[in-house]
Amino acid sequence: MDIAEVAKRAGVPASTLRYYEEKGLIRSSGRLGLRRVFNANVLERLALIALGRAAGFSLDEIAPMLGDKGPPDIDRALLLTKADELDNTIEQLSAMRDGLRHAAVCTAPGHMQCPKFRCLLGLAAAGVISADRKPELVKKRRAKRA
Incomplete structure (x- = not known):
């Protein structure tokens, strides 16, 4: 799924996705031309980030809960x-x-x-x-x- 599709489905601007990737919260799986491409599981990670933000967690607090690989490890x-x-x-x-x-x-x-x-x-x-x-x-x- 390219960055525009992820942004549309997640309801966040592409700039937010790039920022989250820079912070290590999400990871693109490559590029299609100049556009970043993401796996479908990125939507679940974005939903977890949105839930954490709605609850008042900072991105720095959310990051370790997402885990590097595998399922989330919520503290x-x-x-x-x-x-x-x-x-x-x-x-x-x-x-x-x-x-x-x-x-x-x-x-x-x-x-x-x-x-x-x-x-x-x-x-x-x-x-x-x-x-x-x-x-x-x-x-x-x-x-x-x-």
């Missing part, structure tokens, strides 16, 4: 770590959503007089809720709960 411990990170992100986003909904309808004279809004400010200042994903924070918070 179960890394999956659990990522699941914990996602739990933390869900908790943060849920708290933020609930706080914003409350702030939108709060009857306090101003947001700074609203106890719930002030609590959100404190959590943000302490780094408990933030735009950054911090796996070490997840571990610390879970250890405190246990």
Whole structure:
């Protein structure tokens, strides 16, 4: 299958395929004229990469799981770590959503007089809720709960 066909079937640009090949995530089987040619199994590898990216894994984290030859060797411990990170992100986003909904309808004279809004400010200042994903924070918070 040439690079254009793979790009079409996988729904990614050919430039992404060339980049993935450069990073060692996929391998072409040769060339047909100037075009790279890939085996059909490249689509499964691309699906694994897409799934990993959707779950928040970096390409560097995905690469060892794909394996050099043979079936993928998915790191179960890394999956659990990522699941914990996602739990933390869900908790943060849920708290933020609930706080914003409350702030939108709060009857306090101003947001700074609203106890719930002030609590959100404190959590943000302490780094408990933030735009950054911090796996070490997840571990610390879970250890405190246990």
